[in-house]
Amino acid sequence: MMEKISKLPLPKAFLNFLEANGIDPSIYSASDSTPRYLRLKPGSEAELEEIEAEIKCNLEKVNWLPGFYSLSPDIQIANSKAYQDGKIYGIDAASGAAVSSLKISPGDHVLDLCAAPGAKLCMMLDLLGDSGSVTGVDVARHRLAACRTMLQKYSLGDRCRLFVADGTTFSLAPVRLDSVSKSWDSAVEEKDDKFREWTFRRPWKERKRAAKAREAKSSQLIAVSENPELIFYGRHSGVVGLCTNELYKIVSDLEVSSCGYDKVLVDAECTHDGSVRHIQKFEHWGWRTLQRRVLDAERTDSLTVLQLKLLENGFRLLKVGGLLVYSTCSLTVAQNEDIVEHFLKENASAELQEIDEAKGWPCKSGRIPNTFRFDALTSRTSGLFVAKFTKLAV
Numbered sequence: 594m595m596e597k598i599s600k601l602p603l604p605k606a607f608l609n610f611l612e613a614n615g616i617d618p619s620i621y622s623a624s625d626s627t628p629r630y631l632r633l634k635p636g637s638e639a640e641l642e643e644i645e646a647e648i649k650c651n652l653e654k655v656n657w658l659p660g661f662y663s664l665s666p667d668i669q670i671a672n673s674k675a676y677q678d679g680k681i682y683g684i685d686a687a688s689g690a691a692v693s694s695l696k697i698s699p700g701d702h703v704l705d706l707c708a709a710p711g712a713k714l715c716m717m718l719d720l721l722g723d724s725g726s727v728t729g730v731d732v733a734r735h736r737l738a739a740c741r742t743m744l745q746k747y748s749l750g751d752r753c754r755l756f757v758a759d760g761t762t763f764s765l766a767p768v769r770l771d772s773v774s775k776s777w778d779s780a781v782e783e784k785d786d787k788f789r790e791w792t793f794r795r796p797w798k799e800r801k802r803a804a805k806a807r808e809a810k811s812s813q814l815i816a817v818s819e820n821p822e823l824i825f826y827g828r829h830s831g832v833v834g835l836c837t838n839e840l841y842k843i844v845s846d847l848e849v850s851s852c853g854y855d856k857v858l859v860d861a862e863c864t865h866d867g868s869v870r871h872i873q874k875f876e877h878w879g880w881r882t883l884q885r886r887v888l889d890a891e892r893t894d895s896l897t898v899l900q901l902k903l904l905e906n907g908f909r910l911l912k913v914g915g916l917l918v919y920s921t922c923s924l925t926v927a928q929n930e931d932i933v934e935h936f937l938k939e940n941a942s943a944e945l946q947e948i949d950e951a952k953g954w955p956c957k958s959g960r961i962p963n964t965f966r967f968d969a970l971t972s973r974t975s976g977l978f979v980a981k982f983t984k985l986a987v
């Protein structure tokens with residue numbers, strides 16, 4: 594076994610972890626041959642040859658995933674004009690598969706409950722087109738701020754709003770313009786707390802409100818969940834023109850069944866053990882850090898609790914008939930199939946869905962039928978587990 598993974602000498606403790614979780618260690622030998630992937634922004638197809646000439650590399654079409662191309666892992670795209678102009682962006686093909694299984698179409702209201710740094714969010718906005726909205730939530734402010742920068746760079750933020758919030762308790766429904774109260778126009782005109790078009794130079798009142806919220810959070814007076822912090826909204830995200838109490842209106846579980854999100858992605862925090870590139874970083878960070886971040890049983894236990902809570906809350910915010918995708922970049926059963934089983938047992942209105950697109954995916958089936966596992970050896974992608982659910986009316 595050790596010979597197979599000679600390119601990345603893994604410590605014994607990690608090998609034991611892989612064995613205990615039934616993960617084939619040879620996937621960690623595939624790092625050199627795993628390509629990088631990028632997604633071409635829709636509408637830029639005619640410029641493909643020009644982009645190839647600029648980055649001095651052939652882009653190979655990924656036949657099983659529209660809009661995706663693979664390239665050699667040592668090619669840098671960040672300095673290219675195509676990248677700087679937002680025509681291409683890096684996103685692993687397995688991540689693309691997870692997003693594509695949500696079948697996002699124009700008009701959908703989409704929730705991304707663990708959104709940062711935002712590659713999947715960008716793809717969602719690409720697919721959404723000219724109607725609907727995407728709400729991105731993440732508990733890490735600095736990561737979500739990076740996500741905001743990315744949206745602006747790719748000019749994808751028009752229909753997006755970003756909240757720093759705890760995804761296990763986030764409770765805001767999408768803004769469906771048809772459901773905003775009829776008295777809205779006249780009432781709103783008189784109020785001075787309505788959201789105007791986004792600008793980084795926030796009006797003084799808003800900055801004061803945000804600073805107060807941050808202060809309260811850091812002093813633990815208010816739980817993050819009680820006061821999601823809006824750090825960005827696009828012109829057509831539904832926020833402009835709303836008053837604070839309209840934006841932060843909490844809807845009941847009953848209301849959510851009709852006015853909740855059409856699509857939800859729960860790309861949950863995990864041990865990242867399926868990402869060979871991530872594991873490689875521990876060569877520099879030190880294997881002790883790996884012990885603390887990945888192998889520590891207590892950390893895994895608390896992560897599985899978090900994952901289940903994120904999945905449950907994402908599902909609570911899904912409307913009846915909507916679709917939810919749960920994914921992690923861990924390959925352990927505990928963070929994937931066990932979570933799915935536990936969740937299905939506790940939620941009578943949840944049904945695991947077949948993923949039609951998966952027929953063409955180069956991946957393995959998970960332990961439960963209709964769940965899927967990508968890994969570097971089988972799929973030539975980063976590791977990812979994907980399961981899709983719908984909400985039944987009960």
Ligand SMILES: C[S@@+](CC[C@H](N)C(=O)[O-])C[C@H]1O[C@@H](n2cnc3c(N)ncnc32)[C@H](O)[C@@H]1O
Binds near residue numbers: 709732
């Ligand atoms: C796997 S990453 C998400 C990657 C992202 N979907 C993308 O495509 O770029 C998991 C994210 O979950 C966030 N996270 C952790 N705990 C959270 C919580 N309680 N609520 C919301 N986000 C959380 C982390 O900050 C991290 O950004």
